[in-house]
Amino acid sequence: xxxxxxxxxxxxxxxxxxxxxxxxxxxxxxxxxxxxxxxxxxxxxxxxxxxxxxxxxxxxxxxxxxxxxxxxxxxxxxxxxxxxxxxxxxxxxxxxxxxxxxxxxxxxxxxxxxxxxxxxxxxxxxxxxxxxxxxxxxxxxxxxxxxxxxxxxxxxxxxxxxxxxxxxxxxxxxxxxxxxxxxxxxxxxxxxxxxxxxxxxxxxxxxxxxxxxxxxxxxxxxxxxxxxxxxxxxxxxxxxxxxxxxxxxxxxxxxxxxxxxxxxxxxxxxxxxxxxxxxxxxxxxxxxxxxxxxxxxxxxxxxxxxxxxxxxxxxxxxxxxxxxxxxxxxxxxxxxxxxxxxxxxxxxxxxxxxxxxxxxxxxxxxxxxxxxxxxxxxxxxxxxxxxxxxxxxxxxxxxxxxxxxxxxxxxxxxxxxxxxxxxxxxxxxxxxxxxxxxxxxxxxxxxxx
Amino acid sequence: xxxxxxxxxxxxxxxxxxxxxxxxxxxxxxxxxxxxxxxxxxxxxxxxxxxxxxxxxxxxxxxxxxxxxxxxxxxxxxxxxxxxxxxxxxxxxxxxxxxxxxxxxxxxxxxxxxxxx
Numbered sequence: 001x002x003x004x005x006x007x008x009x010x011x012x013x014x015x016x017x018x019x020x021x022x023x024x025x026x027x028x029x030x031x032x033x034x035x036x037x038x039x040x041x042x043x044x045x046x047x048x049x050x051x052x053x054x055x056x057x058x059x060x061x062x063x064x065x066x067x068x069x070x071x072x073x074x075x076x077x078x079x080x081x082x083x084x085x086x087x088x089x090x091x092x093x094x095x096x097x098x099x100x101x102x103x104x105x106x107x108x109x110x111x112x113x114x115x116x117x118x119x120x121x122x123x124x125x126x127x128x129x130x131x132x133x134x135x136x137x138x139x140x141x142x143x144x145x146x147x148x149x150x151x152x153x154x155x156x157x158x159x160x161x162x163x164x165x166x167x168x169x170x171x172x173x174x175x176x177x178x179x180x181x182x183x184x185x186x187x188x189x190x191x192x193x194x195x196x197x198x199x200x201x202x203x204x205x206x207x208x209x210x211x212x213x214x215x216x217x218x219x220x221x222x223x224x225x226x227x228x229x230x231x232x233x234x235x236x237x238x239x240x241x242x243x244x245x246x247x248x249x250x251x252x253x254x255x256x257x258x259x260x261x262x263x264x265x266x267x268x269x270x271x272x273x274x275x276x277x278x279x280x281x282x283x284x285x286x287x288x289x290x291x292x293x294x295x296x297x298x299x300x301x302x303x304x305x306x307x308x309x310x311x312x313x314x315x316x317x318x319x320x321x322x323x324x325x326x327x328x329x330x331x332x333x334x335x336x337x338x339x340x341x342x343x344x345x346x347x348x349x350x351x352x353x354x355x356x357x358x359x360x361x362x363x364x365x366x367x368x369x370x371x372x373x374x375x376x377x378x379x380x381x382x383x384x385x386x387x388x389x390x391x392x393x394x395x396x397x398x399x400x401x402x403x404x405x406x407x408x409x410x411x412x413x414x415x416x417x418x419x420x421x422x423x424x425x426x427x428x429x430x431x432x433x434x435x436x437x438x439x440x441x442x443x444x445x446x447x448x449x
Numbered sequence: 450x451x452x453x454x455x456x457x458x459x460x461x462x463x464x465x466x467x468x469x470x471x472x473x474x475x476x477x478x479x480x481x482x483x484x485x486x487x488x489x490x491x492x493x494x495x496x497x498x499x500x501x502x503x504x505x506x507x508x509x510x511x512x513x514x515x516x517x518x519x520x521x522x523x524x525x526x527x528x529x530x531x532x533x534x535x536x537x538x539x540x541x542x543x544x545x546x547x548x549x550x551x552x553x554x555x556x557x558x559x560x561x562x563x564x565x566x
Contacts, residue, residue: 235531242530242549243459249551250465271461 001151003144005198022052022200025100026207036215037072041107043208044074045100047184050090053200055184056082056191059118059162061133062180062212063172067125068133070118071180074103075187077113082188123155125178131155136169137178142202143169144193166193170205174213182208229397233286236398240282240406244275285406288344289397289415295341297420299334299443302342302375306367309346318354323362331367335375335440337420345416348409349379349436355402356383356434374423375442380435386428394426413438451564452493455479456486456500456512457528462549466499469553470560483512490519496564499556502529517542524563528556 025046040060046052057075061068076082089099106112125134132154136143146166148154167185171178182205186193251268254260260268306328309315335342353363361382370376386394393399395414400407417424423439453475457463463479470477478493480486486500498520502510516525524544532548545559 238532239530243462245551246530246549247459247461247465250462250469250553252551253553254465254468271464275461 001146002153003146005142005144005195005202019200022046022204025049025052026204036211037107038104039211040072040208041074041104042100043204043211044072044182045103047182047201047204048074049099053184053197053204055193055197055201056186056188057114057184059114059183060180060208061118061123061183063125063137063178064122067122068137068181070121071115072107072112073114073118074107074112075114077117079188081113117161121161123158131158133158133169133181133183136171136181140171140173140176140178142171142198142205144198145169163187168193168198168201170201172205172209172212174206174209177213179209179212179216232398236407237282237286241279244279247275248272282406285408289408289412295338297336298339299336299445300339301331301445302335302337302377302440303328303331303367305339305343306346306365306377309343309350310365312347315347315350318351319363321359322354322357325362325364327364327366327368329366329368331369331375331442332445333369333372333375333442334445336443337422337440338416341416345413345438346377346379348413349438352409352436353379353381353383353434357381358383361433369442370439373442374439377438377440378435380433382433385430385432386426386434387430391426391428395424450474450476451496453477453560454486454489454493454495454498456481456483456498456516458482458501465553466556469557473557473560475560475564483515486512487515487519490516495520495523497560498523498525499528499560500525502527502531513543526556526559526563 026043044058044060047058048055055075057073059073060071062071063069076085089102103112107115123133124131125137130153132143132145132148132151134155135153144166145151145154145168148159148162148165148167162183162185164185164187167183170182170184172180172182182201184193184201251271255265255268310326350363350365357363363382364380365378366380367375367377390399390401395410396407397411398407414424416422417438421441425437425439426434427437428434451474453470455463455466455470455477457466457479458481460481463481467477467479475497478489478495480489486498489495490498498516500513500516502513513525513527525542526545526547527543528547528549530549544563547556547559
């Protein structure tokens with residue numbers, strides 16, 4: 001037997017406090033920047049906790065192609081488990097925040113016995129899908145299934161899984177799109193499912209669907225931003241590549257002319273070599289920037305890395321004519337970052353500083369612990385400073401003020417620092433110079449055994 | 450001798466165009482940014498202007514419109530690495546649009562067409 005319920009409140013609800021309790025649980029999922037799966041656990045908690053709707057068990061499916069894929073099943077796996085779980089959860093002082101935390105740790109540690117049973121299970125969702133649970137999706141209605149064992153439309157495999165007579169199927173709908181389904185029951189207490197519970201559950205379903213929908217929108221936006229950046233890159237790369245090609249082609253043509261004197265020949269070849277190097281540099285920088293992911297952040301001693309950059313011959317050559325002050329305080333803790341990128345990050349900042357600094361100018365490099373949590377690497381120049389307008393686009397890829405810049409140096413620095421939870425501070429004054437400060441998170445150094 | 454103003458911030462390309470167009474019998478004055486271009490236009494009566502569009506830190510299209518405001522009837526060739534500006538209506542007023550390539554043939558041909566006699 002099947003009873004159909006609408007999503008919308010038609011009669012006035014008198015149990016005001018219960019709805020309020022439910023709303024306050026669900027608001028957790030709306031106001032905190034949890035991940036989608038965290039948000040869904042909050043909603044399932046709202047459906048199952050005594051303070052919320054109070055169903056015994058909540059099963060979540062997400063739509064995957066033309067089927068429903070089992071994700072999470074919250075609730076006790078047996079009467080014994082129920083007794084112990086509910087004893088813990090009814091301890092005075094345990095509020096829904098603790099319950100959410102408890103559920104989250106259960107699911108994340110894969111200790112939840114029910115979730116193990118449905119994870120990866122699939123039920124068909126095609127147009128003809130007459131079976132429960134798919135039917136709720138097809139009809140876009142809440143279905144209250146009673147006496148399931150005598151209801152032929154319940155999928156036999158599903159009946160075996162859920163093994164109860166009465167349950168409610170809530171389709172997860174957003175913008176008329178089917179995104180998943182929640183199935184609720186009172187398998188342990190056998191308490192009757194009442195109409196007001198179904199209405200509240202429907203509300204939770206709308207919020208869950210909205211969470212799933214916004215997560216998918218967010219993914220799309222990220223994808224679009226990536227495409228936009230790629231488009232910008234294509235235009236920029238065209239320029240960076242066509243100019244050297246024009247020079248190489250033109251001077252090669254000159255070399256092919258008969259009777260060219262040796263001096264001209266040498267000069268043309270030098271230009272061709274330089275332009276080839278430039279093309280190579282374009283490719284290197286782009287591939288470094290597009291590198292899909294940086295290495296996992298690790299804890300390491302940063303000072304030796306800084307010293308090796310400062311002592312590299314290429315950098316020394318670039319620094320010629322600039323006064324360089326270096327003050328590296330010992331770092332008693334490790335810093336957390338991608339060790340293979342830190343050197344490159346430091347080199348980038350130094351090269352920018354050199355290019356901004358006039359002949360008689362100075363660059364100061366210092367590294368010091370700010371407090372227990374942060375270690376600072378600072379590069380200060382006495383150059384021209386950065387204008388307000390350029391300041392805003394400092395970390396935008398392909399933005400450059402240099403004649404031959406790619407506009408990828410500082411975006412790379414930001415990419416590295418973001419990936420390890422670090423921070424970048426910029427202080428600049430027109431005509432007075434610029435200071436870049438990188439703040440690395442620290443970690444206590446493990447003592448060698 | 451016909452005088453050409455070249456606005457180009459790429460130094461190797463300036464050198465190439467000066468030599469190659471010089472060999473064709475033109476007197477080439479090259480400048481590297483918009484301000485020097487406008488300055489040069491005030492002083493010298495050129496027979497042709499060749500300009501790039503995008504230079505670091507400057508809006509190339511704005512430069513073009515300023516040059517166009519000054520040049521009166523001097524023909525103008527846009528010579529750039531960007532194909533995309535061809536659709537920008539500001540560049541329609543140019544007499545030719547040449548995309549930079551490894552060969553100078555097209556640029557030379559357009560110059561010959563625009564400077565006659």
